[in-house]
Structure formats: C-alpha cells, structure tokens
Amino acid sequence: MDNYADRHVFYISDGTAITAEVLGHAVMSQFPVTINSIALPFVETESRARAVKEQIDALWQQTGVRPLVFYSIVLPEIRAIILECEGFCQDIVQALVGPLQQELKLDPTPIAHRTHGLNPGNITQYDARIAAIDYTLAHDDGVSMRNLDQAQVILLGVSRCGKTPTSLYLAMQYGIRAANYPFIADDMDNLQLPAALRPLQHKLFGLTINAERLAAIREERRENSRYASMRQCRMEVAEVEALYRKHQIHYLNSTNYSVEEIATRIMDIMGLSRRMY
C-alpha cells in the first residue's frame, strides 16, 4: 500500500465480529478510501489479544499508514490490550451506549452479548430457524408441492432469476419458510398458475429480471443454448410478467438488486415480520 487513501481496516470482537464488520464497512463506505479488511473474531483471551495488537503494530510499522480498528469487546482487560495498539480504535457499540444510557435512565450491563450467538433463552427460536432452512430446501425449485400451505411466502419465476438464493436468505437470516416454484420453457405455450398454487395466491410473490441479464447468467450455465438465447429469455420474461399482472401477484424485478435487497423488499411488501438472529 503506497497510497495514504488505502487503509487496512480491522474488525475485532470477542464474538463473531459480524456486527463490527457490518458497521465498520458502512462507515468506511462513506469515504473515498480503498480498504483492505481483516476480521478477527473470538478475541477472548489475553494471549490472543496480544497477538492481535502485535499484528496491528506490525502493519503500521510496515506500511507507515495507521490501521483503522473497529472493535467490540466486553471484558475490560482484553479491551485494554487492543487499545494499546498503534491503530486508530473505534468502539462500535459504546459510541451509542452513552446517549442511550441517559435516555433509558438505566446502566448498561456488560455481559458477553453474543449478538449472533446461541443461548438457553433463544434455542427454541434457533430451532425454528433451522426448521425454516430445512423447509425451504425441501421446497426449493418446486421439488415438493406437499405442505405448501405451511410456506410463509412462495416465490415464482423463470429459471435463474434469483428464486433459490432469495428463498435461502429469507430462511437463513429471518427464519421464514420460503418455498419457490419455477416456470420452465415447456410451460410457456400456455402459461398458467398451477392448480396447487391457486388457493395460496396471497402467499405468492413473483420475481422477474431483465432479459439481457438473464441471458448472460444462463450463458454461464449452458453456452450457446436455446435456454440462454435472448429470444427465449425475452419470451419467458414477457410471459411470466403477463401472468403476474393477470393474477395480481406482487412482483419485483431483481436485476439491480442483491439478495439482501430482494429479500428485504419481499418481507416489506408481503408484511412478513423480520426476526433478528
């Protein structure tokens, strides 16, 4: 790194470091800086903390540019070791705890918080989340039409428009039982909503995608196939969009959205509650 606008950024925690990583990333995205990210989870012992301090200091000496450190560590003696480093350290949680303490008129209780952890108090919820992942896998790509009434949402769409990653994200992050059903080329001559889905119309959500992007994705899978041709992709997209409109099914064009954005929009539109894990 020879540019002052390039920075090493550490995300350090006594837990998974996911919170430090997510927030640090959001903060850094506000600056025109190229970052080199290093996540160091489970810094729970003094010896590991000292090794981390040395890693940061070594980078500082090597590059001459001060590393940035976003951290969240509960135990004061571990935190103190990290704070001895030469990096620019920011406690991601404490910055907001102070103001909140005044508002709540309550003292913080510094327990090892394990934001993304498992404990006796949330194990039933956790099991429900794992059950949602199982359900979603069993109902991926129309594999099983059994127990479809237990789905909280059923995604529809052509092959490779994003149904499977979106369903899995909904299950994994939010414990939502998300089935998905594909419309395939053979359906297109007379595209209809399958009889099994009609009574569940309030749970249906359609995905669509720009034909150009769809063709590019399919081309990766099956080069020079009819499946990946622009003509085929344009036709399939037009047919499913007509179906969504005919049946007044909510739908979303996934082309410019990440799986996080698609999932979040679906929950918002369908009124599905977001449970944090």
Added chain:
Amino acid sequence: MDNYADRHVFYISDGTAITAEVLGHAVMSQFPVTINSIALPFVETESRARAVKEQIDALWQQTGVRPLVFYSIVLPEIRAIILECEGFCQDIVQALVGPLQQELKLDPTPIAHRTHGLNPGNITQYDARIAAIDYTLAHDDGVSMRNLDQAQVILLGVSRCGKTPTSLYLAMQYGIRAANYPFIADDMDNLQLPAALRPLQHKLFGLTINAERLAAIREERRENSRYASMRQCRMEVAEVEALYRKHQIHYLNSTNYSVEEIATRIMDIMGLSRRMY
C-alpha cells in the same frame, strides 16, 4: 407495554436497514430492556418518511413511552423528516464518521451507500457469491462427489449436527464454496474416511455435537426411532470424533454455537478469508 423498561425500537434506512438492525440490536443488548423491534427499510421518499414519522409519533402517544430510533439515511431532506419525530433518534453511521474524518483527513462523500446493495462495481463478486450458493447446494449432504476439489472447505459429520445450515451460511454470507459429507448409521461398523476425501484432507473440517442435543433434534424428525435413540447418537458421535482425531482433522462441537459462530470459527481455523457482501 406498561413497563418503562419495555421499548419499541425502530430500525430505519433508505436501504435494507440490515446495518441499523444489527448495530441497534447489539447496542440494545447492553441494557436490561425488553424490546419490540420494527424494521423499516427503503425509506426513500418524503411521503414514506412522513408515514414513518407518524407511525413513531402514534406509538409514543399510545404508549406514553418514547420509541427509540436507530437510523441511517443519506438524503438530508428525508433524514430531516425522520428527525422531526418524537422518538429518541440515533444516527448509527454518523457517530463514527466524525472521528474518522479527522483521522483520514478526508471528507465523507454522502452517496446512497447501499452497504448490502448491488452495483456495477461489485457484480462480478456478486455472481461469484451466487455461484458459491449453487456449488454448495449441489454438494450438500454428499449428493455429488464431482468437482469436490473445487470446494474451499468440506464439512463432515453425522446426520443433523449442523452441516447443511453451516455450509449454506458460508456460501451465502461469505461466498465460500462449502461442500458437506454425511456419515450415516451404516458407515459406523467400520468408519473410514471415504477414498474420494483422502486427497482433500487439508480441506476437511469435522462437526460434532453432544449426544443429548443430537437425540433431541433427531427426535423432532423421527419420534421413537433407533435413529433418535441416545444409544445410537452416543455411538455415532464417539465414532466420528475418533475418526477426526485419527486423521488429525480440525473439528468443533456445534452444540452451543449458532450457525454464525460455527461458520466464523471454521473460517478462522481454516484460514478462509471473509469477504463482505
């Protein structure tokens, strides 16, 4: 809500609100307060912002307890509307942007940051992430042994010890191609590492689990079965642990860990880099 220590907490953003939710949750976990979470993503227009403000104010009037608001909104005119509400508002990103501005000697460039978004600059990475999900699904539960050498990690373990959710989390959150291979009851008489896995030993990672927890999970699946019996679970766990030790395979007991913790520990132990999406 009749208790002052119960609070409605809003997570508001012009994007997915995932960052606000993750950080707000971490901050709130520091206080002995019961929270009722409301995530409001995609607050991108003045009309939606006004509706949100009214929702917050209505709750305040109804409960007499001030709602807490963790927000991240780029456009000043949208932010101003939210700030007019009666809730206790905390900008999750700005609290850290100020100190960083001094350290970096750079001004923040307030673009709609889309921390969890898709843009022309990251679409290739995004496609690799989707490919990792495809790979992981195709190599779930030993379904396919083809192209196993393309896996970045191969999880081993008995049925229901957490292989599938962990593999999917690794793929979904970090774009890691994670295969997994199950040891089944029939393998146990003479448990061996399958020949196909031997050349890939440096990619193997074992999961294990306490027999009691395993039996409880299996009991949910197949009540009163041999599969779910304590005797069977104890035997299977003992056998796979012996195998891991014999072949010097890194392994982890998943009993008290969430999928986030298991995945993060595996990446840490196996030296897999964490890419943020």
